[in-house]
Amino acid sequence: xxxxxxxxxxxxxxxxxxxxxxxxxxxxxxxxxxxxxxxxxxxxxxxxxxxxxxxxxxxxxxxxxxxxxxxxxxxxxxxxxxxxxxxxxxxxxxxxxxxxxxxxxxxxxxxxxxxxxxxxxxxxxxxxxxxxxxxxxxxxxxxxxxxxxxxxxxxxxxxxxxxxxxxxxxxxxxxxxxxxxxxxxxxxxxxxxxxxxxxxxxxxxxxxxxxxxxxxxxxxxxxxxxxxxxxxxxxxxxxxxxxxxxxxxxxxxxxxxxxxxxxxxxxxxxxxxxxxxxxxxxxxxxxxxxxxxxxxxxxxxxxxxxxxxxxxxxxxxxxxxxxxxxxxxxxxxxxxxxxxxxxxxxxxxxxxxxxxxxxxxxxxxxxxxxxxxxxxxxxxxxxxxxxxxxxxxxxxxxxxxxxxxxxxxxxxxxxxxxxxxxxxxxxxxxxxxxxxxxxxxxxxxxxxxxxxxxxxxxxxxxxxxxxxxxxxxxx
Amino acid sequence: xxxxxxxxxxxxxxxxxxxxxxxxxxxxxxxxxxxxxxxxxxxxxxxxxxxxxxxxxxxxxxxxxxxxxxxxxxxxxxxxxxxxxxxxxxxxxxxxxxxxxxxxxxxxxxxxxxxxxxxxxxxxxxxxxxxxxxxxxxxxxxxxxxxxxxxxxxxxxxxxxxxxxxxxxxxxxxxxxxxxxxxxxxxxxxxxxxxxxxxxxxxxxxxxxxxxxxxxxxxxxxxxxxxxxxxxxxxxxxxxxxxxxxxxxxxxxxxxxxxxxxxxxxxxxxxxxxxxxxxxxxxxxxxxxxxxxxxxxxxxxxxxxxxxxxxxxxxxxxxxxxxxxxxxxxxxxxxxxxxxxxxxxxxxxxxxxxxxxxxxxxxxxxxxxxxxxxxxxxxxxxxxxxxxxxxxxxxxxxxxxxxxxxxxxxxxxxxxxxxxxxxxxxxxxxxxxxxxxxxxxxxxxxxxxxxxxxxxxxxxxxxxxxxxxxxxxxx
Numbered sequence: 001x002x003x004x005x006x007x008x009x010x011x012x013x014x015x016x017x018x019x020x021x022x023x024x025x026x027x028x029x030x031x032x033x034x035x036x037x038x039x040x041x042x043x044x045x046x047x048x049x050x051x052x053x054x055x056x057x058x059x060x061x062x063x064x065x066x067x068x069x070x071x072x073x074x075x076x077x078x079x080x081x082x083x084x085x086x087x088x089x090x091x092x093x094x095x096x097x098x099x100x101x102x103x104x105x106x107x108x109x110x111x112x113x114x115x116x117x118x119x120x121x122x123x124x125x126x127x128x129x130x131x132x133x134x135x136x137x138x139x140x141x142x143x144x145x146x147x148x149x150x151x152x153x154x155x156x157x158x159x160x161x162x163x164x165x166x167x168x169x170x171x172x173x174x175x176x177x178x179x180x181x182x183x184x185x186x187x188x189x190x191x192x193x194x195x196x197x198x199x200x201x202x203x204x205x206x207x208x209x210x211x212x213x214x215x216x217x218x219x220x221x222x223x224x225x226x227x228x229x230x231x232x233x234x235x236x237x238x239x240x241x242x243x244x245x246x247x248x249x250x251x252x253x254x255x256x257x258x259x260x261x262x263x264x265x266x267x268x269x270x271x272x273x274x275x276x277x278x279x280x281x282x283x284x285x286x287x288x289x290x291x292x293x294x295x296x297x298x299x300x301x302x303x304x305x306x307x308x309x310x311x312x313x314x315x316x317x318x319x320x321x322x323x324x325x326x327x328x329x330x331x332x333x334x335x336x337x338x339x340x341x342x343x344x345x346x347x348x349x350x351x352x353x354x355x356x357x358x359x360x361x362x363x364x365x366x367x368x369x370x371x372x373x374x375x376x377x378x379x380x381x382x383x384x385x386x387x388x389x390x391x392x393x394x395x396x397x398x399x400x401x402x403x404x405x406x407x408x409x410x411x412x413x414x415x416x417x418x419x420x421x422x423x424x425x426x427x428x429x430x431x432x433x434x435x436x437x438x439x440x441x442x443x444x445x446x447x448x449x450x451x452x453x454x455x456x457x458x459x460x461x462x463x464x465x466x467x468x469x470x471x472x473x474x475x
Numbered sequence: 476x477x478x479x480x481x482x483x484x485x486x487x488x489x490x491x492x493x494x495x496x497x498x499x500x501x502x503x504x505x506x507x508x509x510x511x512x513x514x515x516x517x518x519x520x521x522x523x524x525x526x527x528x529x530x531x532x533x534x535x536x537x538x539x540x541x542x543x544x545x546x547x548x549x550x551x552x553x554x555x556x557x558x559x560x561x562x563x564x565x566x567x568x569x570x571x572x573x574x575x576x577x578x579x580x581x582x583x584x585x586x587x588x589x590x591x592x593x594x595x596x597x598x599x600x601x602x603x604x605x606x607x608x609x610x611x612x613x614x615x616x617x618x619x620x621x622x623x624x625x626x627x628x629x630x631x632x633x634x635x636x637x638x639x640x641x642x643x644x645x646x647x648x649x650x651x652x653x654x655x656x657x658x659x660x661x662x663x664x665x666x667x668x669x670x671x672x673x674x675x676x677x678x679x680x681x682x683x684x685x686x687x688x689x690x691x692x693x694x695x696x697x698x699x700x701x702x703x704x705x706x707x708x709x710x711x712x713x714x715x716x717x718x719x720x721x722x723x724x725x726x727x728x729x730x731x732x733x734x735x736x737x738x739x740x741x742x743x744x745x746x747x748x749x750x751x752x753x754x755x756x757x758x759x760x761x762x763x764x765x766x767x768x769x770x771x772x773x774x775x776x777x778x779x780x781x782x783x784x785x786x787x788x789x790x791x792x793x794x795x796x797x798x799x800x801x802x803x804x805x806x807x808x809x810x811x812x813x814x815x816x817x818x819x820x821x822x823x824x825x826x827x828x829x830x831x832x833x834x835x836x837x838x839x840x841x842x843x844x845x846x847x848x849x850x851x852x853x854x855x856x857x858x859x860x861x862x863x864x865x866x867x868x869x870x871x872x873x874x875x876x877x878x879x880x881x882x883x884x885x886x887x888x889x890x891x892x893x894x895x896x897x898x899x900x901x902x903x904x905x906x907x908x909x910x911x912x913x914x915x916x917x918x919x920x921x922x923x924x925x926x927x928x929x930x931x932x933x934x935x936x937x938x939x940x941x942x943x944x945x946x947x948x949x950x
Contacts, residue, residue, distance in 0.1 A: 012932075045867055045927045059867040313922060324932050325925045349922035353929045362924050392520055392534040422897045425930065428923045429903040435921055436911030446910055447788065447824040448903045449837050450800045452520050454828045455900065457487075457799050 002028070004074070005338050006091060006104035008081045008274055010034030011041065012324055013305025013331035014110035015063065018073045020335030028339070030073050031102065033093060035080035037159040038134045039065060044324055046137040047188035050144065051195045057134055057155060084109070084278035086298040091274070106300045106338045109275055109288060110331060113268040113306035113322050120180065120264060122241030126167070127174070128262045131185050135161040143168035143261060144196050174198060174260030178250040180238045182209035185265035187221060187356050190230055193263075194357075200230045201257055203250065205237040205266075210354060210361060214368070214416040216383055216400045217361040224359040270307040270320060283309045285320035294334045294345040302338070304330035304345065313347040313435050314365045314413055315375045321350045350414075351431040353424040362427035365414025365434045367404060372414075378407040382468040386460035388421035390452035397421035401464035403430070403440065410439040410472050417460070429461050440469045477503070479549070480813050481566060481579035483556045483749055485509030486516065487799055488780025488806035489585035490538065493548045495810030503814070505548050506577065508568060510555035512634040513609045514540055519799060521612040522663035525619070526670045532609055532630060559584075559753035561773040566749070581775045581813045584750055584763060585806060588743040588781035588797050595655065595739060597716030601642070602649070603737045606660050610636040618643035618736060619671050649673060649735030653725040655713045657684040660740035662696060662831050665705055668738075669832075675705045676732055678725065680712040680741075685829060685836060689843070689891040691858055691875045692836040699834040745782040745795060758784045760795035769809045769820040777813070779805035779820065788822040788910050789840045789888055790850045796825045825889075826906040828899040837902035840889025840909045842879060847889075853882040857943040861935035863896035865927035872896035876939035878905070878915065885914040885947050892935070904936050915944045 005021055007014045010032045018030045032039075040063040048054045058064075068075045076093075083092040090101040115132035117123035127143070129136050138155050142165045150169045155162075177193045179186045182204030193200045202209075202225065208218035209232070225232050233252070240251040241262045249258045270287035272280075281297040283289040288303035290296055292311065296303050305327035309318040330345035337343050351364040366372045372379035381404040389396040399419035405412050415430035417423050433443050444465035450457050458466070480496055482489045485507045493505045507514075515538040523529045533539075543550045551568075558567040565576040590605035592598035602618070604611050613630050617640045625644045630637075652668045654661045657679030668675045677684075677700065683693035684707070700707050708727070715726040716737045724733045745762035747755075756772040758764040763778035765771055767786065771778050781797035785805065805820035812818050826839040841847045847854035856879040864871040874894035880887050890905035892898050908918050919940035925932050933941070 042865060042867070042927065042932075044925070045865060048868060048927060053869055054867045323925070326922065328932050329920075346920045347922065351922045351924045353924040353926040355926070355928050360929070362929075364922070364924070390517060390520060392517070392529045393523060394528050422900050424924060424926070424928075425897050425900055426903070428901070428921075428934070428936075429907050431923055432904050432907040432911070432913075432921055435917075436907070436913060438907075438911060442910075445804075445821045446903075446907055447801065447822065447826045447839070448906055449826045449828040449839070449899060450519070450798070451828040451830070451899070452517065452523060453830050453899075454835070454837075457517075457803050459903070461903075 003089065003103040003105040004029035004031045005106050005108070006102055007032045007108040007110055008091065009110035009112055009305070010039035010075060010077070011110065011112055011305070012327040014108065015040045015068065016328045016331030017108050017110065017304065017335035019071055020332045021339045022072050024336055024339035024341060026072065032073055032075045033079040033081050033091070033102070034075070034077050036133065037077050039068065039075065039077060041134055046131055046134065047185070047192045049137050050141045050189065051192035056153070057138055057160065060134070081274040084275050084280070084301070086278055086280070086301050089300065104300070106302065108334055109301065109303040109307060110305045111271040111274055111307045114271050115264070116267045116269055117264050120238055120241060122243065122247065123264055125241055125243050125247045126245060127243070127247035127260060128241050128264065130264050131189060132268065134159070135164055138165045139168045140263070143171060144173050146173055147171070176259045177201065177261045177263065178203060178257055178259040180250065180262060180264045181266035183265060183267065184210070184354050187354060189263050189265060190225060191357055194228055194230060201259065202230055202232045203236045203238050203252055204234050207234050212350070212352070212367065213354070213361045213363045214402050216402060217416060217418045220359050220400070220418045221356045221361065224356050228357060268306070268322060272307055283318050283320065285309055287320040289318060290345070292344045293337050293342060294330055302334045304334050310345065310348040313349040317375070319348070321348050323348065323350070323352060349431050349434055351427060353427060355424065358420045359418065360420065360424035361416070361418050362424040363414070363416040364427050364431040365404070365412070367402065367414045367416045369404065372404060377413055379404050379413060380407050380468065380471050382464060382471055384460070384464045384467050386458070386463040387456050388419055388423065388460065389454060390456050393452040395421055399423050399460040401460045403464045403468045405440045405468055405472060407472065410441065412438050412440055412443060426461060440465050440472060444469050478564065478578040478580040479504035479506045480581045480583070481577055482507045482583040482585055483566065484585035484587055484780070485514035485550065485552070486585065486587055486780070487802040489583065490515045490543065491803045491806030492583050492585065492779065492810035494546055495807045496814045497547050499811055499814035499816060501547065507548055507550045508554040508556050508566070508577070509550070509552050511608070512552050514543065514550065514552060516609055521606055521609070522660070522667045524612050525616045525664065526667035531628070532613055532635065535609070556749040559750050559755070559776070561753055561755070561776055564775065579775070582777065583809055584776065584778040584782060585780045586746040586749055586782045589746050590739070591742045591744055592739050595713055595716060597718065597722065598739055600716055600718050600722045601720060602718070602722035602735060603716050603739065605739050606664060607743065609634070610639055614639045614643050615738070618646060619648050621648055622646070651734045652676065652736045652738065653678060653732055653734040655725065655737060655739045656741035658740060658742065659685070659829050662829060664738050664740060665700060666832055669703050669705060676734065677705055677707045678711045678713050678727055679709050682709050687827070687842065688829070688836045688838045689877050691877060692891060692893045695834050695875070695893045696831045696836065699831050703832060743781070743797065747782055758793050758795070760784055762795040764793060765820070767819045768812050768817060769805055777809045779809055785820065785823040788824040792850070794823070796823050798823065798825070798827060824906050824909055826902060828902060830899065833895045834893065835895065835899035836891070836893050837899040838889070838891040839902050839906040840879070840887070842877065842889045842891045844879065847879060852888055854879050854888060855882050855943065855946050857939060857946055859935070859939045859942050861933070861938040862931050863894055863898065863935065864929060865931050868927040870896055874898050874935040876935045878939045878943045880915045880943055880947060882947065885916065887913050887915055887918060901936060915940050915947060919944050
C-alpha cells in the first residue's frame with residue numbers, strides 16, 4: 001500500500017485538505033499530525049467567547065475529533081512534527097511518550113501562524129496573554145469571570161489546559177486591562193473587555209488603528225472606542241510589562257499604566273519551524289513559497305493556510321495574507337489535487353471585515369496608496385460618505401466608501417467600507433468587482449439593488465465609483 | 476438661440492436628465508413638462524409613508540420644485556403633453572388654462588408607467604386605490620388614521636390633492652382591507668396595513684407571491700405574512716369590487732370578502748400615450764424601443780425610465796424592467812449625451828429587493844428557468860440554505876440562495892436570496908458577478924469577507940456556487 005497523505009496541522013487548511021481528500025479517495029490513507037489538543041476550531045471566534053457572546057469553547061469547533069475520525073481521517077493529536085526529510089519522504093514526530101518517523105506519499109504543511117509577543121519584556125508574566133490559541137481564550141475568560149460565576153461546563157473539559165484555567169479561575173477579576181496592539185485582535189479584544197466593565201487601555205505603536213482598513217476606519221473606530229470610555233493611545237510602543245510574577249503594569253516610554261491583565265496582539269508570523277531544515281523555500285514574506293497548486297519547491301510537499309503565501313488577485317505576486325477562507329479553500333484544493341484531481345488553490349484579495357461595537361469595517365485588495373505604488377500602480381483614491389438606505393427610511397446611517405484605482409488602466413485596485421448599518425457585507429461587491437478585473441467605470445455601471453429599506457437609489461459603492469471616475473477623468 | 480431640450484415627465488429619469496444636462500451645458504435651456512403637481516419623488520417610499528415609518532410626504536421628495544428651478548431648469552408643473560410631432564420638432568401641451576405647441580431641439584420622453592386596475596369592476600369606487608401616485612398614498616394614510624389623529628403637517632399642503640385627502644380624513648378608519656396582487660406593491664402594502672392592526676387579506680392570482688423572486692421567496696414571505704395573521708390566498712383572481720358608492724367587499728369567484736378598503740397592485744404598464752401618434756416605435760414589451768444611447772427610432776427623440784425598454788445584461792436583448800436606479804442612470808446618460816458627451820444608458824440586470832416584515836428577498840438576472848429557456852439557455856439551478864454568520868455568533872440566521880447557470884457555458888444567469896439577516900444586500904455580489912460574465916466556478920473562487928459577526932467562512936453565495944458547480948459537473 002502507498003504511503004499516506006500526511007498533513008501537519010489540524011486546523012482550517014489541514015482538515016479541509018484531509019476531508020476533501022477522503023471524500024475523493026475514500027480508500028486511501030490520510031494522517032493528520034496536530035501537536036496540540038485542539039483541532040478544527042474557529043480562531044476568529046475567540047474574542048466573542050471571551051466577551052461571553054459565545055457560551056462554550058466547544059461552540060467554536062467546526063468538527064469534533066470524533067467527527068474527524070468518523071470521516072476516516074487518522075487524526076493524531078499531541079503529535080508534534082519536529083522536522084521533514086523530503087528526500088526520505090518522512091517527517092519526524094514527537095509525542096509525550098515516543099519519537100518516530102512517519103513516511104508520507106504526499107505532505108501538506110499546514111502549521112499556521114504564531115502570535116508575536118516580542119520584543120516586549122515581561123510577556124511571559126502571569127496575567128499577560130497572546131490570543132492565539134483556545135487555552136489562552138479559556139484562561140482569559142476564567143480570569144475575567146468572578147470565581148463564584150465560573151461555569152465549568154462552559155470550559156470544554158476534554159481539550160482545555162485545565163491547570164492554566166484553574167490558575168485564573170480562582171483569582172479576583174482584573175480591574176484594568178491593557179491591550180497592546182490595535183489590529184484585528186486588539187480591537188476585538190477591547191470590545192470583549194469592555195463587556196466586563198473594566199478600565200481598558202488600547203496602546204498602538206502605529207499612528208492608526210487597523211492599518212489595512214485605511215484612515216477612515218481608524219478614525220471611526222477610535223471615535224467608537226472613546227465613546228465607550230476606552231483609553232486609546234496611538235504612536236505608543238509598549239516596551240515592557242512589569243510585575244512581581246504577575247503583570248502589574250505596562251510601560252510605554254516614561255509612562256507606567258497599572259493593569260491586572262495585558263493582552264498582546266501585535267501580530268502573527270508564519271509557523272515554519274518544522275520545515276526549517278528541509279530545503280523548503282520561503283518567500284520574501286517569510287511564509288512558505290508555493291505555486292498555483294500549493295506545491296512547494298520540494299516534490300510532494302505542499303503548504304497551505306497561515307504558514308504559506310498565496311497569489312494576490314490584484315498584483316499577481318505571492319503575498320502572505322493569513323485569512324480563514326483562503327486557508328480552507330487552499331486546503332480543500334490540495335486535498336483534491338493529492339487525490340488525483342489537480343485543483344488550483346486560487347488567489348487572495350485580502351478581503352476582511354472587523355467590528356468595534358456597532359462600527360463595521362471591511363477592506364479588499366490594495367487600499368494603501370504606498371502599497372499600490374510599490375506594486376507598480378499609479379493609485380488614485382477617493383473616499384465618500386453616503387447613506388446606507390434611502391435617507392427617509394428608518395435606520396439609514398452614514399457609510400464611508402474608499403475606492404482605489406490605477407490611473408493609467410482605470411482598473412479597480414481595492415476598497416474599504418466603514419459604517420454601522422450593514423456596512424461590512426457590502427465589501428463583497430467590491431471584492432467581486434476586483435476579481436473580475438473591473439474598471440471604475442464598470443463599477444459605476446453596476447445594477448445594484450435599490451429598495452428604501454436596503455439601499456438608496458445610488459448605493460454608496462456606486463457613489464464612490466462615480467466620484468473616483470470623476471477624479472480619473474480630471475487632467 | 477437653439478430650441479430647448481424638452482423633457483416630458485418630472486420624475487427619476489426626467490429630472491436626472493435635466494440636472495445632468497444643466498451641469499454639462501449651463502447656458503442651454505431645458506424645459507421639464509410634468510402633468511401633475513408632484514415631481515422628483517421616491518415612488519418606492521410610499522408604502523413606508525402609508526405605514527407611518529416615514530413621517531411626511533415631503534420626506535419622499537428628492538428635490539423640491541424650488542430646488543429644481545434653482546438648478547436653472549424650466550420646470551412646468553400641470554403641463555400635460557398630449558402629442559409629439561417629430562417632423563415639426565414640437566410637443567402639444569395642455570394646461571388648465573391654455574394649449575400651446577412647444578418647440579424642442581431634443582426631446583426626452585420620460586412619462587413613466589401607470590398602475591393597471593383592470594379588468595376589475597368597481598376599481599373606481601371610493602375606498603379602492605392603486606398605489607401609483609403621491610395623492611393616493613396621502614388618501615390611504617388619511618383613511619387609515621383616526622380623524623382625531625390626523626396631522627395636517629404630515630400631508631404636504633403645497634402639492635397634495637387636498638379634496639381627496641379630506642374625503643378620507645373625516646371617515647372612520649377601515650377595519651378590513653383587501654390587497655389585490657402579491658407583487659412588490661402588494662406585499663409592501665400588506666406590511667403597511669398590518670401596522671394599523673387591521674384584518675388584512677392578500678389575494679394573488681398566480682400560485683406564488685413575488686414571482687420574479689423565485690419559489691423560496693414566495694414560501695418564506697407567505698410564512699412570514701401568515702405568522703402576522705395576514706390571510707393569504709393564492710390562485711385567487713378578484714373579479715370585482717362591490718359596494719354602494721364605496722368599496723364594501725371584494726369578490727373572487729364564489730367568495731365575497733367584506734372590506735372597507737381595497738388596494739389594487741396587479742401591475743403597471745408603460746405610459747406611452749403622448750407618443751402614440753408620433754411614429755415612435757414600441758418594443759415587443761409595449762415600452763418604447765431605444766438604442767444604447769436611449770434614442771428612439773425618431774431623430775432627436777429619446778426615452779428613458781419606466782416607459783422605455785433597456786438592454787438586459789444577461790440576454791443582451793431589449794426588455795422592459797421598470798426600476799428606479801436604471802431610470803436615474805439612463806436619464807443622467809441622456810442628459811450628458813444631449814449636452815454633447817455621448818454616454819450609453821447602460822444595461823439592466825433586474826436587480827431588486829423587497830421585504831415583508833423581517834423577511835428580505837432579493838433577485839438579479841434570470842431566476843426563472845422557463846424564462847432562461849426562452850432566452851436560449853439550458854438552465855441549471857440550485858437552492859441552498861446556509862448561515863448568515865458563523866453559526867455560533869448571535870444573530871446568525873438561515874439564508875437561502877438560488878443560483879441559475881447555463882449548462883453549456885457554465886455562465887451565471889441569475890440568482891435570488893431570501894433571509895432575515897442582511898440577506899437582501901448580498902444580492903449585489905451576485906449582480907456584480909453577473910455583469911462581469913462570471914462562470915459559476917469564478918463565483919466559487921471569490922475571496923469574500925469572512926468574520927464571525929458578518930459571514931461564515933463559506934458565505935452563503937459561495938456555498939450555492941459550490942453546490943451548483945457540483946450539479947454542472949454531474950453528467
